[in-house]
Amino acid sequence: MSQNVRGFKWLVGGVVGMSLLGACGAPMEAGDTSSELNEQAVNDIAVSLSVASRSLSAREDVAVTVTFTNVSSQPVQLLRWFVPGTESIKAGLFEVSRDGEEVEYIGPHVKRRAPQAEDFITLAPGESRSGTAPLSGVYDLSQSGTYSVRFAAQSTNQHNVGLTRAAALDSNFVSLWIEGRPEREPELQAQAVTAQGLTTASNCSSTRASQISTAFASAKTYASSAVSYLNGISSGTTRYTTWFGTYSSTNVGTARSHFTAINNAFASAAVTVDCSCTDSSYAYVYANKPYKIYVCGSFWSAPNTGTDSRAGTLVHEMSHFTVVAGTDDHAYGQSAAKSLAKSSPTRALDNADNHEYFAENTPAQN
Numbered sequence: 001m002s003q004n005v006r007g008f009k010w011l012v013g014g015v016v017g018m019s020l021l022g023a024c025g026a027p028m029e030a031g032d033t034s035s036e037l038n039e040q041a042v043n044d045i046a047v048s049l050s051v052a053s054r055s056l057s058a059r060e061d062v063a064v065t066v067t068f069t070n071v072s073s074q075p076v077q078l079l080r081w082f083v084p085g086t087e088s089i090k091a092g093l094f095e096v097s098r099d100g101e102e103v104e105y106i107g108p109h110v111k112r113r114a115p116q117a118e119d120f121i122t123l124a125p126g127e128s129r130s131g132t133a134p135l136s137g138v139y140d141l142s143q144s145g146t147y148s149v150r151f152a153a154q155s156t157n158q159h160n161v162g163l164t165r166a167a168a169l170d171s172n173f174v175s176l177w178i179e180g181r182p183e184r185e186p187e188l189q190a191q192a193v194t195a196q197g198l199t200t201a202s203n204c205s206s207t208r209a210s211q212i213s214t215a216f217a218s219a220k221t222y223a224s225s226a227v228s229y230l231n232g233i234s235s236g237t238t239r240y241t242t243w244f245g246t247y248s249s250t251n252v253g254t255a256r257s258h259f260t261a262i263n264n265a266f267a268s269a270a271v272t273v274d275c276s277c278t279d280s281s282y283a284y285v286y287a288n289k290p291y292k293i294y295v296c297g298s299f300w301s302a303p304n305t306g307t308d309s310r311a312g313t314l315v316h317e318m319s320h321f322t323v324v325a326g327t328d329d330h331a332y333g334q335s336a337a338k339s340l341a342k343s344s345p346t347r348a349l350d351n352a353d354n355h356e357y358f359a360e361n362t363p364a365q366n
Contacts, residue, residue, distance in 0.1 A: 085131025
């Protein structure tokens with residue numbers, strides 16, 4: 001899956017779904033009156049993009065306006081996580097290319113909770129919703145050139161949470177000339193050093209800093225135990241095949257190298273944990289900005305160990321860093337991760353949740 005469209009598998013869903021479109025129910029740019037609704041949209045939602053200006057200097061932020069229109073005769077629900085203007089977007093919503101070559105997504109990689117009712121917004125029949133989404137700091141716009149942008153979303157019902165149909169949301173293309181600009185660094189917070197080589201930002205309370213330290217120690221144990229386990233197997237075990245699929249020497253070698261790198265990072269890297277995020281996700285990182293992990297609302301309500309734990313979340317996020325394992329987010333949740341292991345061991349070995357669940361090993365498997 002292209003890194004530019006990560007997360008769009010879960011844009012639209014039913015009340016209990018985590019997918020693009022649901023029977024009971026983003027982002028584009030404002031200002032360009034030439035933009036038209038894309039009649040190729042499926043499952044009741046049409047998406048269009050527009051831009052305020054088609055030529056932008058390095059001093060100007062780059063953004064697009066996305067308009068979603070319910071073209072059906074029934075209400076349709078959208079996951080607000082991926083609708084610009086509803087909250088800070090932490091996903092690659094677009095296909096972006098420069099002079100015909102796809103550019104890199106450099107935005108955050110997020111671990112999310114299963115969607116709740118409050119995570120959806122409803123569009124009535126005929127209703128439209130528009131929001132502006134930034135491209136600056138989310139895609140590599142460092143080089144000058146002609147850029148092509150398209151909202152691109154696909155749904156594959158990877159969460160197995162009751163969806164009855166899948167959807168793909170694609171928009172028109174917009175073309176604009178962008179002068180290259182330096183990549184922006186995420187804002188840094190003052191930091192306070194705690195135990196085990198771990199650093200917590202000053203926005204973490206003493207209680208939360210203590211919880212992070214405990215989770216960090218447990219994540220180190222998870223990573224070390226995973227390495228020992230993988231080094232001790234020579235054939236497909238239940239635990240291995242559940243999370244990584246068909247055993248082969250090549251595949252297990254990939255798993256070993258990933259967990260060795262994860263283990264080494266927890267043991268010796270200068271890891272910083274930031275508590276500034278307040279949304280409903282677990283955590284996120286910028287893959288090319290090791291080793292800073294931003295923890296969010298669901299992190300604090302999670303158990304320290306076990307399924308979708310704080311310790312497991314840290315393993316998940318550590319695996320995303322390009323200098324560690326460079327994993328992606330192809331599927332979220334245990335059911336989807338198990339399905340991915342069966343259908344595509346290669347993608348399972350590139351999926352952060354598969355690494356987390358292998359490390360957590362809950363319920364325990366040999």
